[in-house]
Amino acid sequence: MNDSNNSSTSTSDVKLNSLKAWILAARPKTLTGAAVPVMIGLALAYRDAQHYFGAPFDWTAACLCLLFAMAMQIDANFINDFFDYVKGTDDRETRLGPERACTQGWVTPNAMKHAIAITTCASCFIGLPLIVYGGLEMILIGILCVLFCFLYTTHLSYIGMGDVLVLVFFGIVPVSITYYVQLHTFTPEVLIASVACGIVIDALLLVNNFRDRDTDRVAGKQTLVLKIGEKATIRLYLAVGIVPCFMGTIFIAYGHWLASVLPLLYLVLHVFTWRKMKRIWKGRQLNECLGATARNIFIYGLTVTLGILLS
Template sequence: MKETDIRQNSFRAWLLAARPKTLTGAAVPVMIGMALAYTDSQSYPEGTFSWTAAALCFLFAFIMQIDANFINDFFDCLKGADNAETRLGPLRACSQGWVSLDAMKRAIALTTCTACAVGLPLIYYGGLEMILVGAVCVLFCFLYTTHLSLIGLGDVLVIVFFGIVPVCVSYYVQLHTCNWQVFIASSACGFVIDSLLIVNNFRDRDNDRKSGKNTIVVRFGARASSYAYMYIGFTACLMGTVFWVNGHAAAFLLPLIYLAMHIFTYFKMIRIDHGKALNECLGETARNILVYGVAVSAGLLV
């Protein structure tokens, strides 16, 4: 079926709006947090690690990612930011008329409430502080699209909410504590996932500049941003020495596979430089992020 043949508010329309390929970014930090918690729980009394809590963390992350995609789709349509003629990334559901604005508003309300309902039982495992964590996640889910991404703070939010928060909270839910190793691992995860935003903004830099969206790429230029893309991969792997120091050499060595793939994608990105062809680099970056998450998690469990 062609995109022009999509019936409004159909299942396929909602699937495109949900953007399931982005769920990689939601899964990886929880995966790493849980691998860290499971590894450290071996020194705790038997039964410390809860698979139910792990499932709830994954489910909450997935629903919040879909919620963020819906919010982004809705508000970008209202602002007129998605023009089919100038847009270089995947087309958005509301702007294309695949999903009506009223239906999207209802979907945002439903996914937000569902995420809260899924996250509520985590109070049993992590304490009342989980309410604050959930509220902050929902708040910044809206603020990202409506305000903060427009002034160049998108990268900061990615590092915090796709690295530090999910990794540390996933660990905390299991063991009711956190430590410097977990914090460093969470920061490294945030850097890796931020590479997805960098290549996305690298592709859209001309349109963002015209629309007044001051991303990091717009502020510092394409060359500096491409260097940032490359070096955050090196930085994340270098931060992985914390695993080696703590007796998990495999969790440092296996992500070097990710680093090789990351460097390959970097050279492809600077070679393409402009246009829709950069979507290939976007797809490769999402794949690389998944490889990183699996490599770190496997290294810890091994």
């Protein structure tokens, strides 16, 4: 996933391989996107553990899920930074989005390779104890997360599969597996909530690729935006806000109406961002929509989580 950092970040005071350089390379604003699906999965598990299963909620497992998601997000950011630099996708002169560490010269490519190895191993180390809570199947989940973390940047994002991966790895997998680790089962509510979460988060990738459509075309990166066209992308962006709120009506069937009503705040903000995206249409100014979309996603996660816990 790409982030929403301001593209005008000052580079004059960023020293090579410095702490500031690594913080910028990690793209801390993207961590909210990693946290949202885990928040929703934990809220569902916490509520069901108490009200339906009579099982204890394990806070250690909850923290491990959250830490694993964040570590994998940082790993994905480093991988994206390095491989886009190697492929020449990130051109310092033509880039419209947030600046990248290797391209800007904040971090050397060799140092980034070592960082990728470290964050990949750290993610595995954090996730390994989840075997105790979720069983040996957690090994397969971990392998798939790491594998597709690399495949996204190196191959799948170039053939229009990025949106599918967002749906799976920012929706279905983190929400469902976070719930499974606690209760060793799934429910229809959890599965629908996980798909809705993935659709919401895909809005970030849509606006990112909409902004970069001209440079992606030159680079041979066939994103979904280029496949369906500009006008269809604008309509799709609106839809990925409306559809999850409609799917959220399943919470009413489980007696948790607040989880269906509170996210309407997110929908209002999403519509405002959609209108702004239509008005700007092109260029660096679309980074404003990228930032607004990241904010909207966090508000969606927060309102769903609160709705589940307060209902």
